[in-house]
Amino acid sequence: MPHRLPENGLVVFAKRACETCAMVEPVLGELARSGQALTVFTQDDPGFPAILRPVDDTALENSFRFDVEAVPTVIRLDGGRETARTFGWNRSEWERVTGIAGLGQGLPAMRPGCGSKSREPGVHEQLFARYGDTGLTSRRITLDAWDDEAEACFERGWSDGLPVVPPTPTRILRMLEGTRRRPDEIIGEVPPNLSPITVEKVAINAVMAGCRPDYMPVVIAALEAALQPEFTLHGLLCTTCFSGPIIVVNGPIARQIGMNSGINCLGQGNRANATIGRALQLIVRNVGGGRPGELDRAVLGGPGKYTFCFAEDESDPTWQPLAVARGVAPGRNAVTLFQGDGIQGFVDQRSRTPQELTRSLAMSLLAVAHPKLCEFTNAMLVLVPEHYAIFRDAGWDRARITRELHAAMVRPGKDVIQGAHGVGEGVAASRRDEMVAKFWPEGLLIVHAGGQAGLFSAICAGWTGGRFRHESKPVTREIVT
């Protein structure tokens, strides 16, 4: 509770660690003897200054409420309102504020003070969360002093199975500084419960996922993309298949926030990659109510459902970035969300020409979902630099590679219809006499990423919802910072 102060009088904030505060200790004695009501708040040592009876403000509540920036600070109250203030030691200023002439004889005329403890890095946000009007509206849950906060989050079912960062008001306020969006703005409705989600709830889940505030624009863009009707997040999160959202980040923001597009970029070890994808999944779980075994009915699921997010390597100017290929202006920041599974490795250390490599890639891509299923899922090919170099050195760009790959995956219907080659799975028997493409023309997304060494690209099979060509599609969305 804030200290009750006299309606009229002087208020001083000081700390022992400040040499100027120690220097003006005799002046405080003069103020006390002046007959004016004097209240001295001490920020660090409740026994300082010893000649007075200071009020302990080591919790810094009063310093916060008076918005003290430096010590010593002297404030005059008249009728309960602040009418004058000065800080540091400046004789004429102190005389003006206190109305007492001849203060601090023998002291220099002026000496700067020190920073207020309430303004030390990280402290102000905590004080704001504790004493300020935060504007946060989420339900507050107060733990027992002896509770383990990480266990408390597990107990409440807020976790994907790994520990989460406890969402304290201070951390949430810091996270909200990463966006210009208002905390109460509604981004959309998160399936399966179609619960409205505010920016504040995004921030809470981003805190829990381990995000830094500067990831917020990417998290929000990813969520907005996921909530586009054509992304069909509802079906994706409830599906019996393996899939979840795979997030590819394009543009300078990926480098600014330290995302990995190189060595092990689909793996562990990068905070931004790991936590942005995780934040989206925690939102699905906590806000949408999509929990495994309840409405998430994946028969196996996949490790990508913890998080699957990476950046595209845009360092090679011959490569057209994915977002640009999908309509975003070059140099802009964007996310592309793909409904996909884990990775299927593509190993080819023998191909020397683009034709060889195309045929080789096509063989692996044909295995997506099932070798005899066609126009049934989309696919994402993560092409590593050494494989791309084979195409690039022959003058093939993204458009050419995509075109040639599609052409290499067209097969006679008689080979892929149900029952052909003694296998029941396959396309409808009515397509026996057609030439059948593996993917829709727009259904193969190619991303350039990975370390500089290794002829090992990756294929992410798409979700089976992709068979509804016009109903379920990957989504690209610009990131607004």
Next chain:
Amino acid sequence: MTPGLELCDPTAETASALRPRTAPLTTLAGSTVALMDIGKMRGDEFIDRLEQLCRERGVATRRYKKPTNTRVAPREMIADIAASCQAVIIALSDCGSCTSCSTHDLNDLDKRGLAGVSVLTEEFRHAFDQQKAAIGFDAAAIYVPHPMQNKTTAELHAFAEESIDRILAAICAASEPTPLEHAA
């Protein structure tokens, strides 16, 4: 309870902040009910009568006794209860540490699929609610009068007789109040 860290709810807040408890059993037939004595003085006299009343109603029970009411139950005891029983009655909490530790025990057993109820004295209704909120668990409780430490054995037995039907109803949805005179 001393307030600790404050968290903001990450959910859509469409549900209670408390995790629902394991649903009560549909029948007690064929089930074994753990009678967990929290180790507080005089609780055994209450539970002795509770055990008799269960037997009279044909309810199979198994007695357990914690080494102390001031700690949560030993892991081996929790594992044994979970392996041997389908429901649990925890009694009799009449202090802060009993209330806190027994609620954690109830939570632990609930997560292992046991329908459970805690028996406390009226004075600890608020403490129990606070502990439920802190754990985030919608635990069930039955209250008997406070204080109990100054009661005679006959009076503690009377508490058991007065509360047995409510206790069983908390762990079994089909449990009908059975007049004592008809039970045998």
